[in-house]
Amino acid sequence: MNETTVGGMKFVLDLSQPLYEQVLAQVRSSIAKGEIALGEKIPSVREMAQGLKINPNTVMRAYQELERDQLTETRRGQGTFITTDSEKVRTIRYRLAEEAVDEFLAKLGSLGFTASEVAAILRSKGGEAR
Amino acid sequence: MKSAIHAANLTKKYGKRMALAGLDVDIPEHAVTAILGPNGAGKSTFMRMLTGLVSPDQGTLSILGQYPSWQLNASISYLPDRARWFESHRVEHAVEWGASLLPGFDKDRAWELVRALGLDAEMDVRGMSKGQEARLMLAICLARDVPLLVLDEPFSGIDMISREKIVAALIDSFSERRQTVLICTHEIAETESLFDYAVFMKDGRNAMSGHVEELRASRGSVQDIYRQLYS
Numbered sequence: 001m002n003e004t005t006v007g008g009m010k011f012v013l014d015l016s017q018p019l020y021e022q023v024l025a026q027v028r029s030s031i032a033k034g035e036i037a038l039g040e041k042i043p044s045v046r047e048m049a050q051g052l053k054i055n056p057n058t059v060m061r062a063y064q065e066l067e068r069d070q071l072t073e074t075r076r077g078q079g080t081f082i083t084t085d086s087e088k089v090r091t092i093r094y095r096l097a098e099e100a101v102d103e104f105l106a107k108l109g110s111l112g113f114t115a116s117e118v119a120a121i122l123r124s125k126g127g128e129a130r
Numbered sequence: 131m132k133s134a135i136h137a138a139n140l141t142k143k144y145g146k147r148m149a150l151a152g153l154d155v156d157i158p159e160h161a162v163t164a165i166l167g168p169n170g171a172g173k174s175t176f177m178r179m180l181t182g183l184v185s186p187d188q189g190t191l192s193i194l195g196q197y198p199s200w201q202l203n204a205s206i207s208y209l210p211d212r213a214r215w216f217e218s219h220r221v222e223h224a225v226e227w228g229a230s231l232l233p234g235f236d237k238d239r240a241w242e243l244v245r246a247l248g249l250d251a252e253m254d255v256r257g258m259s260k261g262q263e264a265r266l267m268l269a270i271c272l273a274r275d276v277p278l279l280v281l282d283e284p285f286s287g288i289d290m291i292s293r294e295k296i297v298a299a300l301i302d303s304f305s306e307r308r309q310t311v312l313i314c315t316h317e318i319a320e321t322e323s324l325f326d327y328a329v330f331m332k333d334g335r336n337a338m339s340g341h342v343e344e345l346r347a348s349r350g351s352v353q354d355i356y357r358q359l360y361s
Contacts, residue, residue: 015322015351018343046305050298054323055162056305058343 006051007043008036019054023062031071031082032093039084042072134159134278134310135180140189141334142175149175150186151334157312158327162304164342164352165314167331168360173314174211176331177282180312181208194277204233207274211282211314213267215255221266222251228270240273246302247295261292268296272303278310279303285317293320300324322352330359 004011009030013022030036042048045063049056063080066072070088074080083089108118135157142150150172157163165173178184179191182198196202215224221244229237244250247265255263268284285293301324304311315321322328322342329339337359342352349355 013323016346016354018346019323020343046302049301049305052323053297053301055326056301057161057326058323 004052006048008040009042010035011052013052013054019058020061020065023048023052023054023059024065027062027066028071028092029096031089032096036082038082038086038089040082041078042080042082044079131156131158133157134194135312136190136192137176138190140176140179140186140191142172142179142184142187148334150179150189153189153331153335155329155336155339157310157329159310160308161326162311162313162324163327163329164318164321164325165312165329165331166318166352166356167337171331172334173331174282175334177208177280177312177314178210180278180280181206205276206278206280207232207234207271207276209267209271209281209284211286215263215266215270217256219255220251221249221253221255224255224266224270225251225273228273232270232274234274234276236273236275239275240269243269243272243299246299259289261288264288265292265295268299272299275307276309279312281311281313283314283316285315285321293317297321297324318353318356325352328352328355330355332359 002012004013009027011023011026013019027042036042043051045056045059048059048063052059063072067074067080069092070085071083071092072080073083105118108121113121133156135155137153137155140150140153141148153172153176165176167173175184179186180193180198181203182200185198191198193202194205216227219227225237225240225244228235228240244266247269249262249266249269253262255266258266264284268281271279271281284296288296297320300311303309304324313321313325325342327340328342328345330337338355345352345355349358
């Protein structure tokens with residue numbers, strides 16, 4: 001699994017998982033991290049497919065999903081751009097945070113930790129928790 | 131899923147050997163399909179059958195809704211395995227030859243491909259490396275704007291740089307055209323990210339087939355599945 005950078009965004013693809021989901025998740029996280037700025041143009045389907053060496057249909061599917069989430073917008077004849085709406089990006093950042101927390105809680109839950117024990121661990125690590 | 135190719139119970143015997151032993155398969159339209167399997171699984175026999183070079187002993191085969199025939203071959207761009215180009219040609223002759231003889235041949239596209247694949251008009255086929263000749267063959271194939279592209283082993287025995295150039299040319303071609311593409315290859319690790327659909331052949335039959343993204347979700351990479359099926 002090699003890291004590839006396309007249009008300022010970083011990608012690591014694992015061939016044993018659906019590629020479309022990975023491209024989608026990694027573009028989202030690039031937006032959340034600010035690797036790609038609001039209003040910036042993203043690579044065309046062909047450029048992205050060439051950069052990642054994957055089927056253009058896979059890229060197309062990921063791009064359609066981004067557009068449905070209104071994270072990108074396509075301007076006729078100009079290409080596809082990251083939204084200029086910072087509220088949308090904020091939503092994505094929180095969604096990614098929630099996903100990370102859910103994963104973390106599920107893991108600790110499976111190890112048998114209760115909510116108050118988890119809170120204590122977070123406090124001991126310097127994190128804030130009620 | 132609408133299929134471009136439908137095969138039911140295809141059989142083909144060479145002497146005592148069953149090359150195809152009841153092959154059932156549907157190949158989706160406008161997708162890139164990999165035909166995979168070890169040597170002798172029946173892949174090339176199936177590919178040749180599509181262009182009518184081999185006829186089935188039994189079973190039915192329909193391609194774009196028709197039986198295989200020389201007329202239908204006008205709609206198919208086929209790269210045979212172990213293919214060679216005319217030794218006496220230069221690259222420019224090959225392009226002229228394609229333009230005058232091959233249905234759907236787009237000469238401008240051919241020159242773009244020739245350049246993108248690192249060849250030039252003056253090169254003699256006689257003096258080409260195996261990789262260069264394979265790139266020329268592929269340029270001629272990809273220059274045809276036809277509904278079906280059939281590539282039998284486009285990467286075998288070819289150097290890494292040639293393979294990378296071929297992969298890049300294929301991605302460009304897939305971006306531009308809504309073709310149905312079949313690729314038979316052993317270079318799975320390098321090419322599996324290009325496939326929409328995969329057919330795993332074993333002993334002349336369809337051992338497994340499916341959409342690659344779904345297979346990834348349920349069973350892992352194409353390479354993993356290949357190992358599970360054949361080792």
